[in-house]
Amino acid sequence: xxxxxxxxxxxxxxxxxxxxxxxxxxxxxxxxxxxxxxxxxxxxxxxxxxxxxxxxxxxxxxxxxxxxxxxxxxxxxxxxxxxxxxxxxxxxxxxxxxxxxxxxxxxxxxxxxxxxxxxxxxxxxxxxxxxxxxxxxxxxxxxxxxxxxxxxxxxxxxxxxxxxxxxxxxxxxxxxxxxxxxxxxxxxxxxxxxxxxxxxxxxxxxxxxxxxxxxxxxxxxxxxxxxxxxxxxxxxxxxxxxxxxxxxxxxxxxxxxxxxxxxxxxxxxxxxxxxxxxxxxxxxxxxxxxxxxxxxxxxxxxxxxxxxxxxxxxxxxxxxxxxxxxxxxxxxxxxxxxxxxxxxxxxxxxxxxxxxxxxxxxxxxxxxxxxxxxxxxxxxxxxxxxxxxxxxxxxxxxxxxxxxxxxxxxxxxxxxxxxxxxxxxxxxxxxxxxxxxxxxxxxxxxxxxxxxxxxxxxxxxxxxxxxxxxxxxxxxxxxxxxxxxxxxxxxxxxxxxxxxxxxxxxxxxxxxxxxxxxxxxxxxxxxxxxxxxxxxxxxxxxxxxxxxxxxxxxxxxxxxxxxxxxxxxxxxxxxxxxxxxxxxxxxxxxxxxxxxxxxxxxxxxxxxxxxxxxxxxxxxxxxxxxxxxxxxxxxxxxxxxxxxxxxxxxxxxxxxxxxxxxxxxxxxxxxxxxxxxxxxxxxxxxxxxxxxxxxxxxxxxxxxxxxxxxxxxxxxxxxxxxxxxxxxxxxxxxxxxxxxxxxxxxxxxxxxxxxxxxxxxxxxxxx
Amino acid sequence: xxxxxxxxxxxxxxxxxxxxxxxxxxxxxxxxxxxxxxxxxxxxxxxxxxxxxxxxxxxxxxxxxxxxxxxxxxxxxxxxxxxxxxxxxxxxxxxxxxxxxxxxxxxxxxxxxxxxxxxxxxxxxxxxxxxxxxxxxxxxxxxxx
Numbered sequence: 001x002x003x004x005x006x007x008x009x010x011x012x013x014x015x016x017x018x019x020x021x022x023x024x025x026x027x028x029x030x031x032x033x034x035x036x037x038x039x040x041x042x043x044x045x046x047x048x049x050x051x052x053x054x055x056x057x058x059x060x061x062x063x064x065x066x067x068x069x070x071x072x073x074x075x076x077x078x079x080x081x082x083x084x085x086x087x088x089x090x091x092x093x094x095x096x097x098x099x100x101x102x103x104x105x106x107x108x109x110x111x112x113x114x115x116x117x118x119x120x121x122x123x124x125x126x127x128x129x130x131x132x133x134x135x136x137x138x139x140x141x142x143x144x145x146x147x148x149x150x151x152x153x154x155x156x157x158x159x160x161x162x163x164x165x166x167x168x169x170x171x172x173x174x175x176x177x178x179x180x181x182x183x184x185x186x187x188x189x190x191x192x193x194x195x196x197x198x199x200x201x202x203x204x205x206x207x208x209x210x211x212x213x214x215x216x217x218x219x220x221x222x223x224x225x226x227x228x229x230x231x232x233x234x235x236x237x238x239x240x241x242x243x244x245x246x247x248x249x250x251x252x253x254x255x256x257x258x259x260x261x262x263x264x265x266x267x268x269x270x271x272x273x274x275x276x277x278x279x280x281x282x283x284x285x286x287x288x289x290x291x292x293x294x295x296x297x298x299x300x301x302x303x304x305x306x307x308x309x310x311x312x313x314x315x316x317x318x319x320x321x322x323x324x325x326x327x328x329x330x331x332x333x334x335x336x337x338x339x340x341x342x343x344x345x346x347x348x349x350x351x352x353x354x355x356x357x358x359x360x361x362x363x364x365x366x367x368x369x370x371x372x373x374x375x376x377x378x379x380x381x382x383x384x385x386x387x388x389x390x391x392x393x394x395x396x397x398x399x400x401x402x403x404x405x406x407x408x409x410x411x412x413x414x415x416x417x418x419x420x421x422x423x424x425x426x427x428x429x430x431x432x433x434x435x436x437x438x439x440x441x442x443x444x445x446x447x448x449x450x451x452x453x454x455x456x457x458x459x460x461x462x463x464x465x466x467x468x469x470x471x472x473x474x475x476x477x478x479x480x481x482x483x484x485x486x487x488x489x490x491x492x493x494x495x496x497x498x499x500x501x502x503x504x505x506x507x508x509x510x511x512x513x514x515x516x517x518x519x520x521x522x523x524x525x526x527x528x529x530x531x532x533x534x535x536x537x538x539x540x541x542x543x544x545x546x547x548x549x550x551x552x553x554x555x556x557x558x559x560x561x562x563x564x565x566x567x568x569x570x571x572x573x574x575x576x577x578x579x580x581x582x583x584x585x586x587x588x589x590x591x592x593x594x595x596x597x598x599x600x601x602x603x604x605x606x607x608x609x610x611x612x613x614x615x616x617x618x619x620x621x622x623x624x625x626x627x628x629x630x631x632x633x634x635x636x637x638x639x640x641x642x643x644x645x646x647x648x649x650x651x652x653x654x655x656x657x658x659x660x661x662x663x664x665x666x667x668x669x670x671x672x673x674x675x676x677x678x679x680x681x682x683x684x685x686x687x688x689x690x691x692x693x694x695x696x697x698x699x700x701x702x703x704x705x706x707x708x709x710x711x712x713x714x715x716x717x718x719x720x721x722x723x724x725x726x727x728x729x730x731x732x733x734x735x736x737x738x739x740x741x742x743x744x745x746x747x748x749x750x751x752x753x754x755x756x757x758x759x760x761x762x763x764x765x766x767x
Numbered sequence: 768x769x770x771x772x773x774x775x776x777x778x779x780x781x782x783x784x785x786x787x788x789x790x791x792x793x794x795x796x797x798x799x800x801x802x803x804x805x806x807x808x809x810x811x812x813x814x815x816x817x818x819x820x821x822x823x824x825x826x827x828x829x830x831x832x833x834x835x836x837x838x839x840x841x842x843x844x845x846x847x848x849x850x851x852x853x854x855x856x857x858x859x860x861x862x863x864x865x866x867x868x869x870x871x872x873x874x875x876x877x878x879x880x881x882x883x884x885x886x887x888x889x890x891x892x893x894x895x896x897x898x899x900x901x902x903x904x905x906x907x908x909x910x911x912x
Binding site: 064065067069096098099100101102105257260261262289290293294297310319320323327328329330332333336417421422423424425426428434533534536537538539540541542543 | 816817820821836849850851853856
């Protein structure tokens with residue numbers, strides 16, 4: 001054995017409790033990375049249980065089959081067959097003991113690859129409770145691998161699984177192959193009350209180590225199918241010297257089901273061989289896909305014959321009774337609405353105190369450091385650049401943690417699949433999957449957790465579309481902008497139809513615009529940049545289960561940690577850049593002038609409120625002048641010709657530049673520009689200043705038309721560097737983040753231009 | 768990159784599954800509570816393979832449990848688990864009606880394979896070894912009919 005730790009893959013269906021088992025086997029310490037070339041998360045950890053301690057356990061993405069159409073889907077098969085990496089030393093296949101008739105399909109595919117396999121029958125407690133009886137020994141005999149019964153959430157059978165894995169690692173791969181050919185390992189005695197059965201390893205029989213790979217004898221493979229597979233297999237052996245017998249055969253079977261209308265980068269010889277096999281079968285009136293899958297399921301049924309006794313009644317299970325309510329035409333929709341309301345409330349309101357606490361803590365740290373360091377550029381950089389930037393990152397943590405804890409609870413309990421089931425019809429209308437609903441909804445609170453939540457979508461194209469349109473959802477950071485602008489341009493007493501205030505109607509219109517834009521953008525992306533075959537909904541509705549607190553906390557922490565380290569660093573860097581833009585270059589002459597002014601006030605005005613007010617006014621004016629002098633302030637002038645057709649002047653332009661740090665910063669930036677200080681949207685001085693603002697020709701700046709144009713701009717524009725950073729992280733490429741920023745900016749510009757110019761033509765620019 | 772097999776698949780995938788004469792129904796026509804035995808699946812190849820791999824192989828008994836609150840997708844019971852697919856995909860799954868789900872569930876513990884169950888119910892099953900090909904799947908039908 002080389003110095004490298006052996007590698008054990010963990011494969012299994014979604015909802016089979018694979019993550020739970022991974023956490024148990026590794027002591028919850030996972031290293032998270034990416035598979036090379038794709039944005040599929042690669043979780044691995046050291047086995048901390050049993051004799052194989054130290055072996056690397058790699059958690060493969062949950063899948064029902066090894067068949068792949070995209071490079072994301074082929075991650076599992078590549079790892080298993082050692083394509084692009086060393087082949088694994090052993091594989092643990094996790095099957096949901098309550099759904100073995102489907103779960104063993106993947107298990108037999110993995111077995112065919114010829115690596116030593118241990119099958120974990122997870123959730124065995126649940127299977128027993130619902131009346132199924134599994135004879136693990138008999139199953140082990142039929143499959144030719146060790147079978148261990150586990151209940152990961154209760155930590156049962158985990159030690160036995162680890163021991164079985166250690167035994168599997170000791171086998172030479174070729175012996176494993178031969179062993180399976182020779183049928184049934186010897187039986188181990190059933191263990192007392194734990195009832196964990198294990199097949200004893202039986203490495204004694206060793207047939208010809210170069211024999212053809214394992215193919216259990218029942219049911220016999222139809223001769224024609226065997227011929228087709230052999231035909232492809234022969235090509236693999238000829239072209240790929242590295243492939244061993246089992247690997248060549250497994251690759252041949254994989255190619256037959258996967259290649260054709262795929263988006264894979266498979267070698268052309270393999271592609272041609274698979275196509276030829278299909279063609280020849282077709283000429284004989286056979287369908288190779290169907291034959292191969294049917295044969296494999298025949299094998300599953302044969303393996304379960306006598307090993308599985310199913311409960312007589314499946315219709316009246318607890319899950320079925322719960323579903324009678326939760327997906328009921330009336331109660332189901334009501335339950336759905338309540339759960340979604342909770343999601344929204346959580347992001348919008350419940351996270352608020354936590355966000356407030358974080359902002360308070362950041363301000364306290366800033367004060368502390370400001371007091372401890374001598375005044376100067378370094379102090380400014382640390383306090384207003386770096387510490388404020390860290391605050392910009394950490395402030396998202398409460399929403400991300402809350403959303404992911406809740407999503408994990410929904411997912412592990414089985415309800416998230418029902419969410420998709422209930423709302424799929426609506427989402428399908430714009431070409432999306434039912435699972436896209438939760439991220440879309442979350443987007444109305446904040447795009448950052450929403451983009452992260454797109455991880456629940458398994459199809460990459462669906463996921464990209466969703467994350468690229470989620471920022472169009474009108475998030476809570478836009479609200480202060482709407483509130484300020486409506487307060488400035490509309491009389492609070494003005495009513496529509498005598499009851500509704502004009503402001504409320506405009507606000508509603510902005511949310512409507514955002515909703516329409518989101519759906520249209522999704523439909524357009526689906527038909528253009530992210531065009532591709534329509535993804536069918538193939539959704540398992542797993543039995544309802546009680547989520548484990550431990551798994552929920554671990555999943556939540558993993559998300560938060562990933563956000564802080566990956567996207568957080570980019571957000572921090574961008575924060576510092578924007579702060580620099582709005583702070584430099586300094587104007588020493590102006591600073592000296594304002595210093596003198598303050599001295600004059602202190603000398604001439606008696607101590608008291610009057611003096612404080614005068615000093616305050618002076619520093620606000622100074623901040624305004626400094627901002628106008630900064631690179632960002634001058635940039636406002638630079639972009640003025642571009643934004644003038646939208647009705648904006650350079651001051652609004654500076655606000656828009658500042659808003660890139662976060663949309664609500666638009667308000668405080670305008671406050672500084674208008675010499676009223678860093679204020680919020682409720683500030684009367686800022687509202688007054690905006691109402692009184694004039695253009696050089698003396699006309700009013702903030703007419704209702706300009707206000708509406710500005711709000712439309714904020715609905716559609718990607719004014720948020722954090723969103724860009726997160727989309728870059730989640731899509732794996734700047735390309736997608738750039739495309740999103742580009743299309744949203746163009747959309748916003750064109751829409752605002754339309755509003756302002758058409759409005760002017762209609763003579764609405766008066767008032 | 769496209770092979771002749773693909774071209775064939777694509778051309779047929781556009782056809783409406785109901786355009787071919789058949790005595791059996793498709794899965795989208797079964798009322799909730801009814802069960803059928805899968806005869807064949809038609810549609811886009813990638814979807815057909817996915818449905819096959821989720822256990823909807825010819826000879827398998829499948830029950831329509833209910834529709835989603837908004838009418839689509841459908842909730843199916845197949846191979847001892849619950850699967851949801853849209854009506855548009857269900858329309859490609861040709862089934863022979865075996866009536867209400869309830870009577871089939873009476874009786875002793877269900878042992879044996881889906882195939883033996885289907886045989887007992889007198890339904891045609893896929894028999895890839897026999898001379899008579901049953902597994903003629905929609906997307907490959909252009910060349911054979």
